[in-house]
Amino acid sequence: MSSLLSAFYLDVPDLLDDLSYEWSLRDESKYNPHAFSKSKSTGEHRMFCCPIHAETNPSCGIMVDYPYGWNCFGCGASGNLYSLVATALGLKGEFQAQHYIMKNYLNVSVQKRKPIDLESILDGNELDRKRSLFEEDVKKFTSKRHTYIQRRGFSDHTLTRYEVGYDEENRAITFPVRTSKGLIRFIKKRFVDKKGFLNESGIDKKDIVYGLYYIQQAPRPISEMYLNESETDTLACYEARLPAGAILGRLLFKEQVKELVKAGIKTINLFFDNDKAGVQATIDAYQKLSNMSAIRINVVIYPEGHWGIDGTEEKLFKDANDLLLQGKMESIKLVPFSDFLSQLDKKALEIDELDWVFI
Numbered sequence: 001m002s003s004l005l006s007a008f009y010l011d012v013p014d015l016l017d018d019l020s021y022e023w024s025l026r027d028e029s030k031y032n033p034h035a036f037s038k039s040k041s042t043g044e045h046r047m048f049c050c051p052i053h054a055e056t057n058p059s060c061g062i063m064v065d066y067p068y069g070w071n072c073f074g075c076g077a078s079g080n081l082y083s084l085v086a087t088a089l090g091l092k093g094e095f096q097a098q099h100y101i102m103k104n105y106l107n108v109s110v111q112k113r114k115p116i117d118l119e120s121i122l123d124g125n126e127l128d129r130k131r132s133l134f135e136e137d138v139k140k141f142t143s144k145r146h147t148y149i150q151r152r153g154f155s156d157h158t159l160t161r162y163e164v165g166y167d168e169e170n171r172a173i174t175f176p177v178r179t180s181k182g183l184i185r186f187i188k189k190r191f192v193d194k195k196g197f198l199n200e201s202g203i204d205k206k207d208i209v210y211g212l213y214y215i216q217q218a219p220r221p222i223s224e225m226y227l228n229e230s231e232t233d234t235l236a237c238y239e240a241r242l243p244a245g246a247i248l249g250r251l252l253f254k255e256q257v258k259e260l261v262k263a264g265i266k267t268i269n270l271f272f273d274n275d276k277a278g279v280q281a282t283i284d285a286y287q288k289l290s291n292m293s294a295i296r297i298n299v300v301i302y303p304e305g306h307w308g309i310d311g312t313e314e315k316l317f318k319d320a321n322d323l324l325l326q327g328k329m330e331s332i333k334l335v336p337f338s339d340f341l342s343q344l345d346k347k348a349l350e351i352d353e354l355d356w357v358f359i
């Protein structure tokens, strides 16, 4: 494991950021709320608030390169990377901490698909080391465009912003899916002349909110965003000047909630599809968001008929992209989740398998 650590680049500021979040979820954090936070660079070290003694000004330092040792100039505590992770997460042993690092930071699944460029790591060039393994793959597609995607109502500006391209060989539109940190986890490919996607198997995307990376690149911090099911809906929102992200499916995962919290999102407007599954996704997302965060939650009501509210027949507008195409994006309404819930016709919904305890 140690040799593995030395061969990979570990982004220490990102790690501290994550540890600070993990710490904030634990009871212990109320006695030392700033632990792992306020991190700043001093060159070879990164200073942060000590988890062992309560403080408000960072006096703990960790090496930003292997072997990532840390020590506190305030209380004298010190240790290795794994003891730091174990402290943050309340883990019993180093083995679990190793597992956490490997799973979340060493990107082993990515490495399997393409050998890591060890030379650039040994060069010590930080920019090279940080660069995703797939930037070249994205560029290969972004130089091409297919009219299919333009017919969906997207301007060149939006397509450029989201790095949308075209894969001629597979006749598919390409959407790079980046993590919050900008790494390209995979490229989603949507066929242009048949339904469906070309999927790579075994890709973990539970921790990715599509589009969140681009939101974090905005010149001014964005704290309110729309949440969709698919990448084209997110693009549709952007086209209508609404910051948005997609959960890439209908289930919001707790890892995705964490990413939203870490990105500083305070208000989420749920903007799922205008069908039964979309309503179920809305309720599911509300439960997870309200259990795990203090994020305020609104729901988008579709104009001219909302599934579950105005009867259950097929609706005029099926999703955000559809609204954009029909010039109706400005007619959506936002209501607090409780209003949405009180308007729902639960009998018509037939979603008694859902957990309604929170009503």
Ligand SMILES: [Zn+2]
Pocket: 050, 051, 052, 053, 060, 072, 073, 074, 075, 076, 077
């Ligand atoms: Zn200390």
